[in-house]
Amino acid sequence: MRTLVNGIAFIVCLFGLVSHAAADAEQPDLLIYTENYEPFYYRDENGGIAGRVTNIVRTLAQDAGVSITMRLAPFKRGLLVTQRKPNTCFMALWRTEAREPNFEWVGPLQIDGFAYFALADNKIKLTAHSDTFAYSTGAVAGWTSTMEAQQAGHPRLTLVDSDILNVDMLLAGRTDLWLGGLLSAPYIADKRGIKIKNVFTLKEVDLSLACHPDSNPDVLSRLRKSLKLRYSMVDDTKNVRR
Numbered sequence: 001m002r003t004l005v006n007g008i009a010f011i012v013c014l015f016g017l018v019s020h021a022a023a024d025a026e027q028p029d030l031l032i033y034t035e036n037y038e039p040f041y042y043r044d045e046n047g048g049i050a051g052r053v054t055n056i057v058r059t060l061a062q063d064a065g066v067s068i069t070m071r072l073a074p075f076k077r078g079l080l081v082t083q084r085k086p087n088t089c090f091m092a093l094w095r096t097e098a099r100e101p102n103f104e105w106v107g108p109l110q111i112d113g114f115a116y117f118a119l120a121d122n123k124i125k126l127t128a129h130s131d132t133f134a135y136s137t138g139a140v141a142g143w144t145s146t147m148e149a150q151q152a153g154h155p156r157l158t159l160v161d162s163d164i165l166n167v168d169m170l171l172a173g174r175t176d177l178w179l180g181g182l183l184s185a186p187y188i189a190d191k192r193g194i195k196i197k198n199v200f201t202l203k204e205v206d207l208s209l210a211c212h213p214d215s216n217p218d219v220l221s222r223l224r225k226s227l228k229l230r231y232s233m234v235d236d237t238k239n240v241r242r
Helices: 002-026 052-064 075-084 129-134 144-151 163-172 184-191 217-230
Strands: 030-034 068-072 088-094 104-119 137-140 157-160 177-181 196-211
Touching: 030 052, 030 075, 052 068, 052 088, 052 104, 052 217, 075 088, 088 104, 088 144, 104 163, 104 184, 104 217, 129 196, 137 144, 137 163, 144 157, 144 177, 144 196, 157 163, 163 177, 163 184, 177 184, 184 196
Parallel strands: 030 068, 030 088, 137 157, 137 177
Antiparallel strands: 088 196, 104 177, 104 196
């Protein structure tokens, strides 16, 4: 009887070791969270994650021999997981002075920024950030652009979870302005067949892969080396990596 029990215990232990080894084998070097932020990263019609920056990161990982898994989630949720778990990154963050010490960075992957947009036929003219305070403005909760507007004292922000909702509000007349990405807002509007114009640019900033500070330094070093070897700034007007 004791022999039978010992045999069962051995099999259970062996099964556990095999299962653990299999789980380790399937564990990617980096788990990358991202959001819907066209044209950089978004859910395509087949349910996969596509986009300009998505393609860059996949290419860097392939060149560097780094295994990655990508997951699409709302901005605040994905960022929260990245801040809590080593070997987790967010694709991608505006690399601001306030965020700089909180992550390990791979970039820039894109030169982006944020601006206030209005419908093309709107007569709004702005010369200072404070001029925007007179107008109702759609903005995504948690974004750097939104937080800077809040810190500046903007009294008429309407917060949403998805940038696409800002298009709908602007078109419906619920807002006068849209605080959005310097490159993404015109792209989204154009896809919807809506003409908008940039009425005030707040800032240009690097868009980079932001990783938990305790992530594997060798993995991040290989990605940075791959980025340096493969890409250079080539766009004359927007300084984007392609």
